[in-house]
Amino acid sequence: MPVTRLVLTDFRNHRDAVLAPGAGFVVLTGENGAGKTNLLEAVSLLAPGRGLRRASLSEMTRQGAAGGFGVAAALGDVDIGTGTQPDAPERRLVRVNGAAAAATALAEWVTVLWLTPAMDRLFVEGPGERRRFLDRLTLALAPGHAHHATRYEAAMRQRNRLLADEAPADPEWLSALEARMAEHGAAIDAARRDTVNALAERIAHQPEGIFARAGLAIEGWQGDADALARELRDGRRRDGAAGRTLAGPHRSDLLVTHLGKQQPAHLCSTGEQKALLLGLVLAHAELVADRVGRAPILLLDEVAAHLDPGRRAALFERLASGGQVWMTGTEPELFDAVPGGATRYTVAHGTIDLGAGRE
Numbered sequence: 129m130p131v132t133r134l135v136l137t138d139f140r141n142h143r144d145a146v147l148a149p150g151a152g153f154v155v156l157t158g159e160n161g162a163g164k165t166n167l168l169e170a171v172s173l174l175a176p177g178r179g180l181r182r183a184s185l186s187e188m189t190r191q192g193a194a195g196g197f198g199v200a201a202a203l204g205d206v207d208i209g210t211g212t213q214p215d216a217p218e219r220r221l222v223r224v225n226g227a228a229a230a231a232t233a234l235a236e237w238v239t240v241l242w243l244t245p246a247m248d249r250l251f252v253e254g255p256g257e258r259r260r261f262l263d264r265l266t267l268a269l270a271p272g273h274a275h276h277a278t279r280y281e282a283a284m285r286q287r288n289r290l291l292a293d294e295a296p297a298d299p300e301w302l303s304a305l306e307a308r309m310a311e312h313g314a315a316i317d318a319a320r321r322d323t324v325n326a327l328a329e330r331i332a333h334q335p336e337g338i339f340a341r342a343g344l345a346i347e348g349w350q351g352d353a354d355a356l357a358r359e360l361r362d363g364r365r366r367d368g369a370a371g372r373t374l375a376g377p378h379r380s381d382l383l384v385t386h387l388g389k390q391q392p393a394h395l396c397s398t399g400e401q402k403a404l405l406l407g408l409v410l411a412h413a414e415l416v417a418d419r420v421g422r423a424p425i426l427l428l429d430e431v432a433a434h435l436d437p438g439r440r441a442a443l444f445e446r447l448a449s450g451g452q453v454w455m456t457g458t459e460p461e462l463f464d465a466v467p468g469g470a471t472r473y474t475v476a477h478g479t480i481d482l483g484a485g486r487e
Contacts, residue, residue, distance in 0.1 A: 129203040129204050129206065129237070129238055129422055129425075130149070130150075130151040130152075130203065130204075130425065130451060130452035131149060131171060131174070131201050131202070131203055131425065131452060132148065132149070132151075132202050132203065132204070133146070133147070133148050133201060133202040134146070134147045134148075134149070134167075134170065134171065134199075134200075134201050135198070135199070135200040135201070136167075136170055136197075136198070136199055137197060137198035137199075137200075137211070138189055138190040138193035138194075138196065138197045138198070139166065139170055139188060139189075139190060139197045139198070139199055139211075140163060140166035140169065140170075140188060140190060140197075141163045141166060141190060141477070141478040142163055142166060142167075142170075142190065142478050142480075143190060143193075143478065145167075145478075145479075145480050147167075147473065147480065149452070149454075149471040150452075150469060150470070150471045151451075151452055152448070152452065152453070152467075152469050152470060152471075153444075153447070153448075153452075153453050153455065153463075153466050153467070153469070153470035153471065154452065154453065154454045154455070154470070154471045154473070155455055155457075155460075155463045155466060155470050155471070155472045155473070156168075156454065156455070156456045156457075156473050156475050157456070157457050157458065157459065157460045157462075157463070157472070157473075157474055157475070158458070158474055158475035158476050159458060159476070160458060161477075162475045162476050162477055162478075163475050163477070163478050164429075164456040164457075164475045165180075165181075165244075165429050165456060167454070167456075167475065167480075168180060168242065168244075168427040168429055168454055168456060169181055169183075169188070170199045171201070171240060171425065171427055171454060172240050172242055172427060173199050173210050174199070174201055174203075174208050174210070174234060174238050174240055174425075175234050175235065175238060175239065175240040175267075176231050176232050176233075176234050176235050176267065176274050177231075177264070177267075180242045180244055180427060180429075181246075182260075184218060185212050185217060185218050185219075185220055186212075186217040186218055188212075189212065189217065194214060195212075195213075195214025195215075195217065196211060196212045196213045196214045196217065197211050197212060198210075198211035199211055203237065203238055206224065206225060206237050206238075207223075207224070207225050207226065208222075208223070208224055208234065208237065208238070209221075209222070209223040210222045210223070210231070222234065224237060232271075232274040232275060232278065235267055235268075235271035235273075235274055236271050238425065239268045239416055239420065239422065239424035239425065240424060240425045240427065241264065241265075241268060241409060241412065241413055241416075241424045241425070241426055241427070242426070242427035242428070242429070243405065243406065243409050243426075243427070243428050243429065243431060244427075244429040244430075245429060245430050247261070247405060248398070248401065248402055248405070250401075250405060251384055251393035251394045251396070251401050251404070251405075252394050252401075255379075255380070255381035255382075258381055258382040258384075259378070259380060259381070259382065261382065262320055262323070262324070262346075262382045263277065263320070265323050265327070265412050266319050266320050266322075266323040268412070268416045268420070268424060269319075269322070269323050269326070269415070269416060269419055269420065270319040270322070270323070272315075272319075273315075273316065273319045276312040276315040276316050276319070277312075277316055279308065279312045280308075280309055280312035280313055280316060280376075280377070280378075281378075283305045283306075283308040283309045283312070284305075284309055284373050284376070284378065286305055287302060287305045287306065287309070287360075287367075287373065288367070288371070288372060288373060290302060290305070291364060291367055291368035292368065292371060302361075302364065303361065306356075306357050306360040306361060307357055309356070309357075309360060309373075309376060310353040310354070310356045310357040310360070311353060313349075313351075313353065313356055313376050313377045314351050314352075314353040314356070316377045317346075317349065317350070317351035317377045317380070318351055320346060320377070320380070321346055321351070324344045324345065324346055324382070326415060326419070327344060327408070327411060327412055327415055328343065328344045328345075330411050330414070330415050331343075331344075331387075331407070331408075331411050332387075334411065337442070338403070338438075338439050338442050338443075339403050339404075339406050339407030339410060340386055340387070340388055340396075340400055340403040340404045340407055341386075341387040341388060341407060342384050342385065342386065342387065342393070342404045342407060342408050343384070343385035343386075343387045344382065344383070344384060344385075345382075345383045345385075346380055346381070346382060346383070347380065347381045347382075347383050348377070348379055348380030348381055349375065349376060349377060349379065349380060351377075356375060356376060359375045360373070360375060360376070363375060384404060384408075386400060386404060399434075402434070406431070406443075409426070410446060410447075413426055413450055413451075414450065417450065417451065422451070423450050423451025423452070424450075424451060425451060425452045425453075425454070426447070426450065426451070426452070426453045426454065427454045428453065428454065428455045428456070429455075429456050430456055430457060430458075431443070431455060432455065432457050432462040432463065433457060433458070433462065437465070440462065440465055441465040444463075444465050444466050444467065445467075448467045460472070460474075
């Protein structure tokens with residue numbers, strides 16, 4: 129389900145913009161700071177979550193605007209709109225075909241995956257970033273994952289508040305919250321492991337190429353709901369002193385290994401880490417297309433900048449058989465090897481040159 133029309137109103141540095149891209153490659157070129165990544169961020173908001181920058185909603189409103197922003201898109205016969213109002217800058221509104229909807233419902237209509245320069249340090253940063261990355265991969269295959277994650281987080285926040293209060297918490301209320309965490313936590317862990325196993329199997333059968341093959345595993349709690357409920361009950365004093373819950377799927381980590389070198393990803397070179405990440409995203413996009421029956425929209429920010437011409441050509445060739453792919457770069461020449469039929473735009477200081485048009 130590619131984006132066939134994208135309309136922005138007071139979003140980032142775009143006062144108003146209208147794009148009508150084709151179903152394949154969408155190439156955005158322009159100087160640094162022109163607003164290319166802002167367009168990718170707008171597309172990322174068509175899916176659940178906080179978008180590819182994980183920014184607050186108020187940050188997305190154009191400076192100098194009256195307040196609030198809007199992103200509207202047509203995807204086949206589905207119209208999606210999201211944004212904020214001036215009187216509630218941090219409250220996200222979502223509409224699907226004109227009807228109000230929860231942001232989590234967007235996963236039923238569109239899958240958006242992205243790769244940005246900020247993700248280059250994914251394997252050397254803390255486990256929180258890798259969990260978020262894994263959850264995006266999982267959500268693309270299991271839309272209900274967002275529901276379980278939301279319920280789990282809500283129950284955990286309530287439990288943490290009760291344990292932080294000076295007055296003793298009601299043990300029965302704590303037990304009810306812990307049972308809810310165990311139930312939804314087990315669903316979260318099961319969906320994550322299904323994603324990791326399916327992705328690892330797909331990658332294992334791929335030939336070694338320019339994109340390094342990744343081995344995947346989840347470290348941490350193994351999804352036993354009864355065991356988690358007991359550990360939460362027995363760890364109340366510990367968690368109260370720590371000010372946070374120290375057991376559950378929110379403490380898991382995604383372990384990635386370079387299969388060709390049998391080496392943990394965090395010990396690989398920067399170039400090898402980027403190749404691992406790119407290979408993961410591409411394999412996952414193909415897995416989603418097979419399992420869900422619709423190709424995801426890929427957002428690749430500055431993906432071609434550090435690839436030599438041969439690797440760029442190989443990347444574009446592999447992407448050509450998938451769904452819609454949005455790519456940014458500072459130089460149009462970086463995308464000379466993109467197959468015909470691409471939609472090309474030049475972005476400059478919040479304006480978009482539609483004259484570049486479609487090939």
